[in-house]
Amino acid sequence: LxxxxxxxxxxxxxxxxRDEEHRAFGLALxxxxxxxxxxxxxxxxxxxxxxxxxxxxxxxxxxxxxxxNMAAKQDGPALAxxxxxxxxxxxxxxxxxxxxxxxxxxYFALLNAFILGVDWFKSWRVLNIxxxxxxxxxxxxxxxxxxQERHYLVTQSFLVLFLVAYSSMxxxxxxxxxxxxxxxxxxxxxxxxxxxxSFLQARLMEGVPYGNAxxxxxxxxxxxxxxxxLHRQNDPExxxxxxxxxxxxxxxxxxxxx
Numbered sequence: 464l465x466x467x468x469x470x471x472x473x474x475x476x477x478x479x480x481r482d483e484e485h486r487a488f489g490l491a492l493x494x495x496x497x498x499x500x501x502x503x504x505x506x507x508x509x510x511x512x513x514x515x516x517x518x519x520x521x522x523x524x525x526x527x528x529x530x531x532n533m534a535a536k537q538d539g540p541a542l543a544x545x546x547x548x549x550x551x552x553x554x555x556x557x558x559x560x561x562x563x564x565x566x567x568x569x570y571f572a573l574l575n576a577f578i579l580g581v582d583w584f585k586s587w588r589v590l591n592i593x594x595x596x597x598x599x600x601x602x603x604x605x606x607x608x609x610x611q612e613r614h615y616l617v618t619q620s621f622l623v624l625f626l627v628a629y630s631s632m633x634x635x636x637x638x639x640x641x642x643x644x645x646x647x648x649x650x651x652x653x654x655x656x657x658x659x660x661s662f663l664q665a666r667l668m669e670g671v672p673y674g675n676a677x678x679x680x681x682x683x684x685x686x687x688x689x690x691x692x693l694h695r696q697n698d699p700e701x702x703x704x705x706x707x708x709x710x711x712x713x714x715x716x717x718x719x720x721x
Contacts, residue, residue, distance in 0.1 A: 465503045473493050498545070509558075527546045547578070554570065578594040583641050606618070626657075634708070653707055683714075
């Protein structure tokens with residue numbers, strides 16, 4: 464009955480969005496409907512044991528992606544944040560422990576690819592930040608509790624993929640004049656990505672001779688390449704982003720020496 468009510472609320476809210484006067488009301492109703500469905504699945508798993516962890520994980524993820532898709536169609540960033548939050552929290556809500564983080568990081572990689580795809584067309588700064596923070600928060604929570612040396616390759620691969628994706632998007636959207644360009648002109652993402660990445664990489668490189676030095680040098684070369692791409696375009700609108708990348712490259716070159 465609760466699930467049927469949730470679906471009914473979502474359908475009613477979706478119909479109301481078509482009327483501009485009731486647009487905010489319709490989006491709020493849909494958010495409430497999705498929240499109700501999340502609670503239904505959570506109680507089916509934890510309180511009543513009606514479904515297993517894999518099924519709950521799958522349903523949480525489907526709900527999150529569906530919610531973000533509906534938000535994109537209706538241009539509702541707040542609804543997208545709700546769906547995305549649920550999708551990222553799916554592994555936490557479903558519980559369980561795995562011997563390797565490969566499944567968790569693969570899932571997060573797909574979610575972030577989904578975010579990047581949506582924000583290529585939508586200038587939703589908040590969605591980028593939510594994806595960035597949730598990935599780091601849940602990933603670091605796992606690392607504090609469960610990281611071991613045998614997880615190095617999987618963890619390092621995901622960290623590099625994550626940092627490359629979030630550092631290249633401001634440049635790619637600027638070069639191709641993507642509709643979501645303004646959503647990536649953000650200081651938190653532009654400078655937060657290398658700062659957080661440096662901290663995590665330093666932890667992974669503990670005990671590796673010259674590990675931090677080589678990591679900083681590679682990061683410097685990467686940011687020089689991004690700066691060169693923007694500099695070659697010579698667009699005055701990208702001047703601040705271009706100079707920021709040059710500054711980051713110089714910073715990492717400097718850090719690699721000591």
